[in-house]
Amino acid sequence: xxxxxxxxxxxxxxxxxxxxxxxxxxxxxxxxxxxxxxxxxxxxxxxxxxxxxxxxxxxxxxxxxxxxxxxxxxxxxxxxxxxxxxxxxxxxxxxxxxxxxxxxxxxxxxxxxxxxxxxxxxxxxxxxxxxxxxxxxxxxxxxxxxxxxxxxxxxxxxxxxxxxxxxxxxxxxxxxxxxxxxxxxxxxxxxxxxxxxxxxxxxxxxxxxxxxxxxxxxxxxxx
Amino acid sequence: xxxxxxxxxxxxxxxxxxxxxxxxxxxxxxxxxxxxxxxxxxxxxxxxxxxxxxxxxxxxxxxxxxxxxxxxxxxxxxxxxxxxxxxxxxxxxxxxxxxxxxxxxxxxxxxxxxxxxxxxxxxxxxxxxxxxxxxxxxxxxxxxxxxxxxxxxxxxxxxxxxxxxxxxxxxxxxxxxxxxxxxxxxxxxxxxxxxxxxxxxxxxxxxxxxxxxxxxxxxxxxxxxxxxxxxxxxxxxxxxxxxxxxxxxxxxxxxxxxxxxxxxxxxxxxxxxxxxxxxxxxxxxxxxxxxxxxxxxxxxxxxxxxxxxxxxxxxxxxxxxxxxxxxxxxxxxxxxxxxxxxxxxxxxxxxxxxxxxxxxxxxxxxxxxxxxxxxxxxxxxxxxxxxxxxxxxxxxxxxxxxxxxxxxxxxxxxxxxxxxxxxxxxxxxxxxxxxxxxxxxxxxxxxxxxxxxxxxxxxxxxxxxxxxxxxx
Amino acid sequence: xxxxxxxxxxxxxxxxxxxxxxxxxxxxxxxxxxxxxxxxxxxxxxxxxxxxxxxxxxxxxxxxxxxxxxxxxxxxxxxxxxxxxxxxxxxxxxxxxxxxxxxxxxxxxxxxxxxxxxxxxxxxxxxxxxxxxxxxxxxxxxxxxxxxxxxxxxxxxxxxxxxxxxxxxxxxxxxxxxxxxxxxxxxxxxxxxxxxxxxxxxxxxxxxxxxxxxxxxxxxxxxxxxxxxxxxxxxxxxxxxxxxxxxxxxxxxxxxxxxxxxx
Ligand code: SF4
Numbered sequence: 035x036x037x038x039x040x041x042x043x044x045x046x047x048x049x050x051x052x053x054x055x056x057x058x059x060x061x062x063x064x065x066x067x068x069x070x071x072x073x074x075x076x077x078x079x080x081x082x083x084x085x086x087x088x089x090x091x092x093x094x095x096x097x098x099x100x101x102x103x104x105x106x107x108x109x110x111x112x113x114x115x116x117x118x119x120x121x122x123x124x125x126x127x128x129x130x131x132x133x134x135x136x137x138x139x140x141x142x143x144x145x146x147x148x149x150x151x152x153x154x155x156x157x158x159x160x161x162x163x164x165x166x167x168x169x170x171x172x173x174x175x176x177x178x179x180x181x182x183x184x185x186x187x188x189x190x191x192x193x194x195x196x197x198x199x200x201x202x203x204x205x206x207x208x209x210x211x212x213x214x215x216x217x218x219x220x221x222x223x224x225x226x227x228x229x230x231x232x233x234x235x236x237x238x239x240x241x242x243x244x245x246x247x248x249x250x251x252x253x254x255x256x257x
Numbered sequence: 258x259x260x261x262x263x264x265x266x267x268x269x270x271x272x273x274x275x276x277x278x279x280x281x282x283x284x285x286x287x288x289x290x291x292x293x294x295x296x297x298x299x300x301x302x303x304x305x306x307x308x309x310x311x312x313x314x315x316x317x318x319x320x321x322x323x324x325x326x327x328x329x330x331x332x333x334x335x336x337x338x339x340x341x342x343x344x345x346x347x348x349x350x351x352x353x354x355x356x357x358x359x360x361x362x363x364x365x366x367x368x369x370x371x372x373x374x375x376x377x378x379x380x381x382x383x384x385x386x387x388x389x390x391x392x393x394x395x396x397x398x399x400x401x402x403x404x405x406x407x408x409x410x411x412x413x414x415x416x417x418x419x420x421x422x423x424x425x426x427x428x429x430x431x432x433x434x435x436x437x438x439x440x441x442x443x444x445x446x447x448x449x450x451x452x453x454x455x456x457x458x459x460x461x462x463x464x465x466x467x468x469x470x471x472x473x474x475x476x477x478x479x480x481x482x483x484x485x486x487x488x489x490x491x492x493x494x495x496x497x498x499x500x501x502x503x504x505x506x507x508x509x510x511x512x513x514x515x516x517x518x519x520x521x522x523x524x525x526x527x528x529x530x531x532x533x534x535x536x537x538x539x540x541x542x543x544x545x546x547x548x549x550x551x552x553x554x555x556x557x558x559x560x561x562x563x564x565x566x567x568x569x570x571x572x573x574x575x576x577x578x579x580x581x582x583x584x585x586x587x588x589x590x591x592x593x594x595x596x597x598x599x600x601x602x603x604x605x606x607x608x609x610x611x612x613x614x615x616x617x618x619x620x621x622x623x624x625x626x627x628x629x630x631x632x633x634x635x636x637x638x639x640x641x642x643x644x645x646x647x648x649x650x651x652x653x654x655x656x657x658x659x660x661x662x663x664x665x666x667x668x669x670x671x672x673x674x675x676x677x678x679x680x681x682x683x684x685x686x687x688x689x690x691x692x693x694x695x696x697x698x699x700x701x702x703x704x705x706x707x708x709x710x711x712x713x714x715x716x717x718x719x720x721x722x723x724x725x726x727x728x729x
Numbered sequence: 730x731x732x733x734x735x736x737x738x739x740x741x742x743x744x745x746x747x748x749x750x751x752x753x754x755x756x757x758x759x760x761x762x763x764x765x766x767x768x769x770x771x772x773x774x775x776x777x778x779x780x781x782x783x784x785x786x787x788x789x790x791x792x793x794x795x796x797x798x799x800x801x802x803x804x805x806x807x808x809x810x811x812x813x814x815x816x817x818x819x820x821x822x823x824x825x826x827x828x829x830x831x832x833x834x835x836x837x838x839x840x841x842x843x844x845x846x847x848x849x850x851x852x853x854x855x856x857x858x859x860x861x862x863x864x865x866x867x868x869x870x871x872x873x874x875x876x877x878x879x880x881x882x883x884x885x886x887x888x889x890x891x892x893x894x895x896x897x898x899x900x901x902x903x904x905x906x907x908x909x910x911x912x913x914x915x916x917x918x919x920x921x922x923x924x925x926x927x928x929x930x931x932x933x934x935x936x937x938x939x940x941x942x943x944x945x946x947x948x949x950x951x952x953x954x955x956x957x958x959x960x961x962x963x964x965x966x967x968x969x970x971x972x973x974x975x976x977x978x979x980x981x982x983x984x985x986x987x988x989x990x991x992x
Contacts, residue, residue: 037554038341041500044558045322048566087525126542147542150456166515166525178542179489182529183482201526205511208532209472218335219472219534221544222489227526230482233410234394235440236417237284243393243444244451245482245529273924286907582911586928620922622915622929623789625882642789649791657917661787665795668782669802675778682754690988691961700923705930705958708755708986715748715757719776 080164080199087167088251091228092241095251101129104156104191104252105138111250112154112187114139120187123152127176129191130156148184155181155246156189160211161204162197162251168227169251170204172211172220179222183230188246190226194255201225258376258404260609261593265616269587281414282585289410289579292523293630300519310516311634313509314570318561324470324503325552331473335535337548345375348553352377352462352495353384355549359493361386361459367477367484368392369464370408370573371553372497373595374608377462388462389454391483393447400427406589408596409521409575414588417443451483461487461545465498466572467513468550471506474532475550478517482529494533494545499553501569513572516632520574560607565640568604570633577627577637583620592617599627603640611648618644678714686712738811744772745810747848749820750782751950752971756985759950762977763816763851769863769977770855777806783815785823786916793831800828804844813848816973818880818948821850826883850880851973852948856889866978869899870943874972875933875956876909877949890948890972897975905940907932914955930959937967944984946972957986 088095096107114120119142124130126145135143148155157177161170169190173179182188198204208223230245241247272278297303317324329339342348356364364381366388372378378399381388390399394412398405400423405411412420421437424446437443463484465475475496477484488494504510518524537544560569578584578598589597594614596604602617618641627637652658667674685692687709695707744767752759760776767774784799803824807813815821825848829841849857872894880886894902913919913929920926933956937945945960945967947953957969968984983989 036341037343037347040343041341041552041554041558042322042325044554045325045500045561048321048558048562090525163526168526168530173541173544174538175540175542179485180543183485183489200511201515202508202511205507208507213538216335216535216538218331219474219532221533221535221537221541222485223474223532223534224485225526225530225532226528227524227530228480228528231480231528232393232444233288233480233522234392234397234412235420235443236281236415237288237410237413238417238440240440240444242448243481243483244391244448244455244486269922270924273928279928582913582929582932583925586925620918620925622878622911622913622918624878624911624915626878626909626911629882642791645789645791646793647791649793657790657921658792661790661792661795664782665784665787665792665799668784668795668799671779671781674781678750678754685755688988690983691958691986698920700920700926701958703923704927704962705955706961706986708954708957708961710755711757711982713757715753715760716776716778718757719760720778 080197084162084164084167084197087164091167093167093228093249093251095253097253099255101254101256102133104130104254105133105135105140107252108154108156108189109139111189111252114154120153121151122154122156123148123181123185124155125157125177125181127158129158147178148180152185154187154189155185156191157181159190159192160196161207162192163201163204163225164197165200166227168201168225171224171226173222174220179224182224182226183245185246186242187248187250188229189250189252191252191254194253258373258595260605260613262605262609262614262617264593265591265620268593269591269620272587272591277416278414278588281416282588285413285579285585289521289523289575293520293576293579294523296519296523296525300525303519306512306516307632307634309512310572310632311570313504313512314572314633317503317505318501318566318569321500321503321561324505325500328468328470328473328503331470332535332550333473335473337473337535337550340549340551342551342553342555345553345555348375348497348551348555349377349380351551352497353381355493355495356381356386356460359460359547361493363454363458364388364460364462365391365454365458365487365491366461367463367479367487368395368411369462369497370595371464371499372462373405375497375553375555377497389451391451391454391487392479392481393444396447396451397423404590405595406597407575407578408573414590455486455490458487458491460493460495461489461491462495462497463487465496465502466517467510468498468503469507469510469532470503472532472534474534476510476514476530476532478514478527478530480522480528485529485531488531488533489544492546494536494548496533496548496550497553498550499555499557501557517572517574520576520630520632556608563607564643565603565607567635568600568607568640570635571600571604572633574632576630576632580626580630582622582624582626599637599641600635603635603637603644606644611644611651615644615648619648675714675716679717682710682714683712685710739773741771741773742811744774744812744814745807746774746776747783747807747813747815747820747824748776748780749815749817749950751954752816755954756950756971758979758982759816759971759973762971762973762979763814765977765979766851766855766864766973767814769865770858772812775810780806783820783823785819788823788827788831789916797831800831800841803828804840808844811847812854813844814851814854815848816851816948816971817950818850818877818884818886819951821848821853822879822883824848850884850886850948852890852893853884853886855893855976864896864976864978866976867898868944868975868978868980871901871903871941872944872946872975873903873905873937873940873942874908875905875912875945875947875952877947877952878909878911880948881909886948893976894946894972900975903940903942905942906936912952912956914951916951919955926955927959930955934959934963934965938965942967944975945969946975948972953985957984961986
């Protein structure tokens, strides 16, 4: 008998009867309660909660009306000036393409994956989570995962209508993100809730353990 | 990791008197315990979450075969390779073969308790591979040749000073006069060294906090981001995990994640929670070409059939350790194996054997704090009592067993018991109010006085008082 | 605890006092204080003289057979009372929480459960009677309460004991840090793992020294003996007394581990 069969056999023999409340492998039938907030017209409470949580998590945020202002916000958040030039790695996301990065002061930039020497990276979030002050990134052709872990400063853009209340609200949506070709989720879905940190030296919290020392969010209203 | 659980008695004795260790452990109370308290105060529905968490874990374990099969099918559909390992050695051999096939030169590794349990590092190193632990705490321990003393803060027993000394000694190609005066500089040095390792590694090994049956995903929770780097940069990602980690759906996983971070570090969410599903897609800009998931049994399927099955509900948050008065006094190394604290005392006898671990469930006041804080409400004191009962039944005689038997024999005989009680009551009287020494109670009186009795039992006094009130 | 006893209660209610081994042997004044309190609450109190041990040491040591045998003795001795009251959280928890888990036979289990419903730890019973107790007590001084583990976590005593203490004239309640942390007694634990037990009771005593009450009280004589023994060894002036003594207003007996009156 191979290992798989032997293990599954023992589990089956454990004879623990499936209880009546067998969980259907469908998230919407999981029996978990999700908040039913309409995430397309987020109420002010939700926003308040989100911004408060971002602050609690040490995440700096900026708000802007228009996606065209993202480059200026990025330059501002990363403190990019002529005396402090930084190479910025930008996810090849539609929302970032054809923007006027140069005028905003971001002169050294490229789209794509992180390269050694890139101090700042900009990604686009699929969702924001109010309850925990988190941002959800999903890997794909417009979103390399490394951007969240390799630069010194990571800046995430979030469209205002992508805010949900709870982690559960966010996670049940992941099921809709299936890649048609493989019929599976994006390779990596990152729920990011702060800069990289460690408490392994005598319990003291230090930022920038392996990944970004600083995490920022740009929240924009419309495309 | 080779179990040394039978040394608990001597080790804990030494640990309780080790000043440095006591200082290091004191940080747990101000750190984890206080932060957890705040995080829970900030989450009005935490108790409801706990109930859901317990139900999710219990239902899943009750129908584990189905959920594992569904996980396997979904993970394979996503392009992962699933390997089943009956024992730790099997799992190590599978990892080694994957590394060999990948022609790996260097391996980076995220923190994984299952890999500690099966002794993966020792195995790979013996086979000639260089493995670097990338969690800062684990890295420190690797340099020092030590084992983790806590399930989420492996180097909690080390002081800042010890961390600094370790780096100065081990990183001997760097300038010995460099500044390592603060935690920030120590972390900075590790970051720089580790960055190279990440960028050059061929294989990345991580554990998984959860496996999601609905999607075939593995969830990895970290604060440092080392798990993500290990899973993203090398061309092969190996996930070493155990069969109890499966959760049916995304929604249910979200409940457990909310419990995990708050209970573990007192965060609503840790910095990075990632769902890994298969290798890179053809259009992805980064990610490994292959993803292997090794599902380790190593005794768990037997536990499932036993009356200790509830230990498999554990989500390894470490809250029971942080709140345990025994753990916070003796530290993790006293327990002698990967899993210390209350969960270790409940789990190790099942994963190893009762004979060599009997001290662990015994060394408890059953104060119940562990159960009180456990996010999935595992009845740890009940499980400890169960092991005690098994141990009691197993042992022919011991001093304690004889004493208990004698006591019980007498307690079933009221007249004899009353006589015995009055003898003891008289013997323990003292006009000083307390005794400095008491025969057979050296353990007590070495450290504290033994309060004196009033001299006569209550029953004797009561009988007399009643007689006086109602003379015959 | 809100649940009404399953049978018609006598008037006045007939209470069987479960003395507990430690109180019987070490500190009878706690039992006398308890009787005084119960009578002041309008109860008729009886003390069966055939009572022995609730089986807790056997149960916690894994000797389930003895624990079961002792349980039957307890049932036979106490079953006919309206209530069974013990001045100890851990003995009450043994009778109330653990005895029903010892039996798998449905009849035995039902008997144990019926019995368990009527068992109360003293302060829980006073809360259950809601203000029926007309107590004459006064104590001028600072008092800290130590939550025994069984009382706090197995019986869920909550704020009840503190609220009762606050009804005492002149009493100022002070809190100690980590009041519900185990003191390291744990029955046989205190002698089988003396170093760990000592470290635990030392932490407790440090917290006490910081809070500096005149009296430390609690519902668990074992804990109080442990803490009093440590305090005395280190020369602390803090006195330890069972909560029954304070509630009954009877502090004539020297404090636990002390030879003289504390004030
Ligand atoms: S037993 Fe409970 S508290 Fe302890 S580590 Fe597991 S989940 Fe956390």
